[in-house]
Amino acid sequence: MAYHVTLIPGDGSGPEVIAAARKVVEATGVDIQWEEAQAGAAMIEKYGTPLPDETIASIRKTGVALKGPITTPVGTGFRSVNVALRKTFDLYANVRPAKTYPGVISKFENIDLVIVRENTEDLYAGIERMVDENTAESIKLFTRKGCERIIRYAFDYAVREGRKKVTAVHKANIMKCTDGMFLDIAREIAKEYPQIQFNDSIVDAMCMRLVMYPEDYDVLVCPNLYGDIVSDLCAGLVGGLGLTPSANIGVNGAIFEPIHGSAPDIAGQHKINPTAAILSASLMLAHLGEGKAAASIEKAVERVIGEGKILTQDMGGTASTEEFAEAIITAL
Structure with missing residues (x-):
């Protein structure tokens, strides 16, 4: 069975962590038909808003989205893309697991x-x-x-x-x-x-x-x-925002995202930890009814972090975002 999911890369380092999460999901063998849509600061010049109508329409059609972090202006400007999405789709429940993994400095x-x-x-x-x-x-x-x-x-x-x-x-x-x-x-x-x-x-x-x-x-x-x-x-x-996923569940849809910010200071450096995005994708699979695939991702994350050989800088290692994701795929 194929699932249709809106994919929103986000701002800053968002595209890097979302690309990593996408590869891990695809490695489980679950058939996901991705519909890429855009949101974030870069959209303001083109659309006059960080949340284009096309993106809202895509989520309304698929009912499910995997989303990267988006920069929220402080003090002025558009209030928040996240708040706007939660209101638009009545995503009333924000579910945030916090779990210690052996091997994480905590x-x-x-x-x-x-x-x-x-x-x-x-x-x-x-x-x-x-x-x-x-x-x-x-x-x-x-x-x-x-x-x-x-x-x-x-x-x-x-x-x-x-x-x-x-x-x-x-x-x-x-x-x-x-x-x-x-x-x-x-x-x-x-x-x-x-x-x-x-x-x-x-x-x-x-x-x-x-x-x-x-x-x-x-x-x-x-x-x-x-x-x-x-x-x-x-x-x-439990070790920081880089390890913490979230699900936004509501009446008219569900959006899954890491809870950390867009980290624009390290965007393009390929060193951001994608664990939160990968675990958010695991929550998404569980929501879709693919519990076995969801559990396999979490077990793979636990194994790679526990082994301590391939870790990103924030976890005490030297691996890139992509190298860490590949280690998760190998563990799958």
Whole structure:
């Protein structure tokens, strides 16, 4: 069976990691018909936007995309291609695994947790304005629908993946309406899943516990802003952003991407770590129902990193992006 997938190389070093991920996917033997589309800063001059209509149309047609990192201007200009895609396709669940691999330089072992981040609401809804020249205002938007579906997604994910515990992350002691509603809904939904252990944690305490006892956690379900911060913290626990994939799952599609930035300072130098992009492609295959191929990629990544012979610079080696990808293909 052939699957149609939109391929978005992205900005900076994005094309390098996405090319590596594409080769690894093709090496599994799964029949993917790629439809390449463009997004990013380079598109602004040609289209007047970093997200051309043709790219949106392609994702709408295929329903699935593998995407490279895209540069987001700071302070001015187009808000964010990522945010625009999440809104356009209602990609409400951002799933970010964080797992330690033997051979990676890290202060911790035996971390295997997943952050399930609400992806469309909270302060990232972009409802903000200048009240006057000295005062800016931003609205923290939570809806019952948004809270219910992300929390239920986290519990369903835990059941499906054989995980044991869900932790709701919040600041309900201060944000009593928004975070308070999130926590109340989490407690109610947890009653429907007696087989899953449930607890909750205030976000600042959560950050402290994660750097002290990360092995105690399994699935974390978070509002948008906290999820963004906590997922980067967890990436740091397991060796960095270069090792951390993500999936954006929604009502009208799914987009898979590494969570790291576009790294324009090393673009074209062929030394960026493609692991996050390769593991994102593995998540994509699992989403398509190709679980065996997805698992084979993760096992190959674990083997190559564990052997420690062919690693990129950030992992302590000297291999190029392409050499590392070829090692993964050989391990397959």
